[in-house]
Amino acid sequence: MPRQLSFNLPAKTALGREDFFVSPANAHAVAMIEAWGDWPGRKLALIGPSGAGKTHLVHVWAAAARAQIVPAAALPRLDIPTLAKGNIAVEDVPVIAGNAEAEVALFHLHNLALSEGHSLLMTAHLAPTRWGLILPDLKxxxxxxASVIVETPDDDLLAAVLMKLFSDRQLSPTPDTVPYLVRRIDRSFDMARRVVTALDDAALAKGREINRKLAGEVLDGLMV
Structure with missing residues (x-):
């Protein structure tokens, strides 16, 4: 019988390279991350929609490159010269657009890290030309x-992501559940995450297994 528990287990997100499913939608991005030593100018912008796997790939790269990961919004509070002493990943860069202090911090981090022979990875939803930065030199x-895009998922990738989300929550859906979800949900990683969370909550609350029938009920509720 699939998982029937009387208490809720926290989701444990797996972020290793072995946990990342490669499909035509993300193969180029994965190849670029794995070939990080060959990045033009030792820097790369990783672009893709929310939930597309950017953060997972950033962690894969950080493990390989022994890099630190910081959110762009935190840059004004950080010790930039110390950060620049190693490889660094800066997530969600567009959120600092128009924030002069944060943009100056990223500008100095960019210059210091690269001048010392380190690599810089930046992530965003949009191409760098659309980040809205106002500091001319940083812009x-x-x-x-150079940038690489994590594309909208194909069926195989969406199915793999759903299975990973279930696995992170220690859930075991019936074999027909994931194919059913792939056919019905929006081709969105955010929606996949919402559906798995809702199914976990519904199964726990109702004491039911996660199957196609429960999935249909949950989807009908989410789409109301």
């Missing part, structure tokens, strides 16, 4: 950065 450097 020009960012727009000159």
């Amino acid at each position: 020009s450097r960012v727009e000159g950065t």
Whole structure:
């Protein structure tokens, strides 16, 4: 019988390379992350929609490159010279657009890290030309950065992501559940995450297994 528990287990997100499913939708991005030593100018912008696997790939790269990961919004509070002493990943860069202090911090981090021979990975939802940065020198450097896109998932990738989300929550859906979800949900990682969370809550609350019938009920409720 699939998992029937009387208490809720926290989701444990697996972020290793072995946990990342490669499909035509993300193969180029994975190849670029794995070949990080060959990045033009030792920097790369990783682009893709929310939930597309950017953070997972950032953690894969950080493990391989022994890099630190920081959110762009935190840059004004961080010790930039110390950060620049190693490889660094900066997530969600567009959120600092228009924040002069944060943009100056990223500008100095960019210059210091690269001048010392380290690598810089940046993530965003949009291409660098659409980040809205206002500091001219930073804008020009960012727009000159090579970028790679994590594409909208195909069926195989969406199915793999759903299975990973279930696994992270220690859930065992019946074999027909995931194919059913792939056919019905929006081709969105955010929706996949919402559906798995809702199914976990519904199974726990009702004491039911996660199957196609429960999935249908949950989807009908989410789409109301």
